[in-house]
Amino acid sequence: MEHLDNRSVALIRGDGLGGTSRVNTLLYTRGAPLEYNHWKNMGHSAWGYDELKPYFVRSEKSLSHSKSDFHGGDGPWENQTFPDLQFEVLKHVRPAAAALGIPEIPDINAPDAPPVGCAMLDVSIDASMRRASTYSAFLPADVAFPRKERLKICTRSIVTGIEVATESSGLRAKGIYFERLDPSSKTFYARAKREVVLCCGALGSPQLLMLSGIGPKEHLQDHGISVVRDMPGVGSHLQDHIDIPVTFETPIEDSLHVLLVQPWRAVSQLAKYFISSKGLFAMPVTQMAVFVKSSLLDDNSEIRTRVPEDEDNVADIEIKAIPVNGSHIQYPKLGVFSLLPGLVRPKSTGRVMLASTNPRDHPAVDLGFLSTAEDYAVLRKGVKLALRLGEQIRLQGYPLKNLQALEGQSDEGLDSFIRAHARSGFHYSCTCRMAPETDPVHPGVVDDELRVYGIHGLRVCDTSIFPEILSAHTMAPAVVVAEKCADMMKSAPSSGT
Numbered sequence: 001m002e003h004l005d006n007r008s009v010a011l012i013r014g015d016g017l018g019g020t021s022r023v024n025t026l027l028y029t030r031g032a033p034l035e036y037n038h039w040k041n042m043g044h045s046a047w048g049y050d051e052l053k054p055y056f057v058r059s060e061k062s063l064s065h066s067k068s069d070f071h072g073g074d075g076p077w078e079n080q081t082f083p084d085l086q087f088e089v090l091k092h093v094r095p096a097a098a099a100l101g102i103p104e105i106p107d108i109n110a111p112d113a114p115p116v117g118c119a120m121l122d123v124s125i126d127a128s129m130r131r132a133s134t135y136s137a138f139l140p141a142d143v144a145f146p147r148k149e150r151l152k153i154c155t156r157s158i159v160t161g162i163e164v165a166t167e168s169s170g171l172r173a174k175g176i177y178f179e180r181l182d183p184s185s186k187t188f189y190a191r192a193k194r195e196v197v198l199c200c201g202a203l204g205s206p207q208l209l210m211l212s213g214i215g216p217k218e219h220l221q222d223h224g225i226s227v228v229r230d231m232p233g234v235g236s237h238l239q240d241h242i243d244i245p246v247t248f249e250t251p252i253e254d255s256l257h258v259l260l261v262q263p264w265r266a267v268s269q270l271a272k273y274f275i276s277s278k279g280l281f282a283m284p285v286t287q288m289a290v291f292v293k294s295s296l297l298d299d300n301s302e303i304r305t306r307v308p309e310d311e312d313n314v315a316d317i318e319i320k321a322i323p324v325n326g327s328h329i330q331y332p333k334l335g336v337f338s339l340l341p342g343l344v345r346p347k348s349t350g351r352v353m354l355a356s357t358n359p360r361d362h363p364a365v366d367l368g369f370l371s372t373a374e375d376y377a378v379l380r381k382g383v384k385l386a387l388r389l390g391e392q393i394r395l396q397g398y399p400l401k402n403l404q405a406l407e408g409q410s411d412e413g414l415d416s417f418i419r420a421h422a423r424s425g426f427h428y429s430c431t432c433r434m435a436p437e438t439d440p441v442h443p444g445v446v447d448d449e450l451r452v453y454g455i456h457g458l459r460v461c462d463t464s465i466f467p468e469i470l471s472a473h474t475m476a477p478a479v480v481v482a483e484k485c486a487d488m489m490k491s492a493p494s495s496g497t
């Protein structure tokens with residue numbers, strides 16, 4: 001990436017039923033009501049917090065919070081907090097934050113959660129201490145099997161294109177082409193009786209649209225693809241959270257790395273998990289995070305005592321505390337603790353393009369990280385705050401050693417540290433954005449009912465439709481998009497849209 005000293009950063013996606021929720025960190029956060037109300041104020045009247053809250057509640061079964069106006073108690077998707085901290089270093093995080101004037105937040109998903117605080121996070125792990133992926137929650141055997149006459153699931157398959165026909169009423173998606181992953185597979189065709197719904201994620205959905213001739217005309221022509229519909233918005237406005245790992249050495253016993261260095265510990269912990277559903281394998285990697293709104297920090301990342309009047313009261317920095325190495329630099333045999341300041345309201349945007357016309361190739365992704373100066377300013381404060389938290393943990397008597405050399409804390413020094421260590425937060429969004437197609441800067445791809453402009457019978461339903469990225473981890477908002485999409489499809493006329 002141009003602004004990361006031309007470094008590449010790793011991107012991850014889960015390929016399987018349940019998508020990336022099969023491999024992710026399972027943190028369940030929703031974002032602030034103000035952010036959804038911002039979507040609403042952008043003109044998407046059915047996408048404000050009050051309109052979406054019933055979908056959050058409908059899908060959720062919280063095992064840690066009482067059922068309420070905003071927490072679900074009967075939904076299919078379980079989550080819980082993990083207040084029992086198994087690593088000493090984690091026990092120091094809340095006191096360290098308190099010493100810096102950062103209070104505890106009892107529930108980060110409460111609509112009135114403040115923009116500064118330290119919170120135990122909800123994690124989508126079920127009562128049996130198993131991963132509650134969207135697959136296990138929403139497509140369990142008792143839902144899938146009774147529907148097997150009308151529900152066909154093709155695993156180990158890849159969609160290679162959408163068939164779009166020209167009818168008297170205009171363009172219409174008629175079905176999809178797909179292949180088995182086996183390289184010698186023939187091509188199959190599935191006809192859509194009503195609609196085609198793309199849910200290939202913010203990297204996959206624009207790729208498939210472009211492979212099908214729907215995207216920026218010049219880019220399609222460069223790849224020799226016949227243009228079905230010129231849509232400059234497809235793949236543009238890619239947004240992602242930017243994480244900067246700040247790593248520290250801990251005693252090996254006090255880091256998850258103990259499982260690598262002492263394999264017998266891994267075996268005994270695994271046995272403990274299978275026998276009693278307890279131990280390290282029953283714990284999420286991330287249990288807590290510190291949230292801060294950068295305008296409430298001064299240049300030394302001290303909390304200002306006088307809070308500026310600001311209606312946009314949403315944290316733009318999230319610092320995750322994890323007992324493991326969060327950086328791309330390897331520290332074999334060391335115990336590592338990381339604080340991961342993440343910029344969760346980035347201004348930088350990138351794009352998804354085709355690398356080739358082969359659907360099995362990954363798309364070419366430019367995250368566009370750090371293409372605006374504003375993002376640097378927030379990240380500097382995030383890194384300084386992480387260092388101050390580390391210092392406080394040491395002041396409490398914990399033997400924490402800095403692992404990365406950071407020459408002073410000048411803007412130049414911090415910026416080069418940020419460039420050298422930035423990594424993806426894996427929250428890719430907005431590449432088929434819900435926005436007017438005529439938006440002069442970032443043209444939209446879908447309307448408020450997630451229908452692709454100018455093509456009947458085609459919707460997109462994943463994080464690519466976000467009009468703007470949220471400060472939340474993106475899995476719970478993706479589920480809400482899916483819940484809402486299902487309702488809109490049920491109420492659509494049977495001839496399709």
Ligand SMILES: Cc1cc2nc3c(=O)[nH]c(=O)nc-3n(C[C@H](O)[C@H](O)[C@H](O)COP(=O)(O)OP(=O)(O)OC[C@H]3O[C@@H](n4cnc5c(N)ncnc54)[C@H](O)[C@@H]3O)c2cc1C
Nearest residue numbers: 019020024025026027159200201204426462463473474475
């Ligand atoms: C390592 C990691 C950790 C994360 N941790 C968290 C977390 O703790 N909390 C959180 O909220 N979010 C987290 N996320 C992000 C979250 O998982 C995603 O935002 C969310 O899963 C996005 O949902 P989606 O439906 O938009 O896309 P996905 O879940 O990515 O699903 C899209 C699916 O479509 C498939 N696909 C793509 N193209 C094709 C094709 N042509 N044919 C067939 N299938 C195709 C992909 O293989 C994928 O399985 C994490 C992500 C990663 C990578």
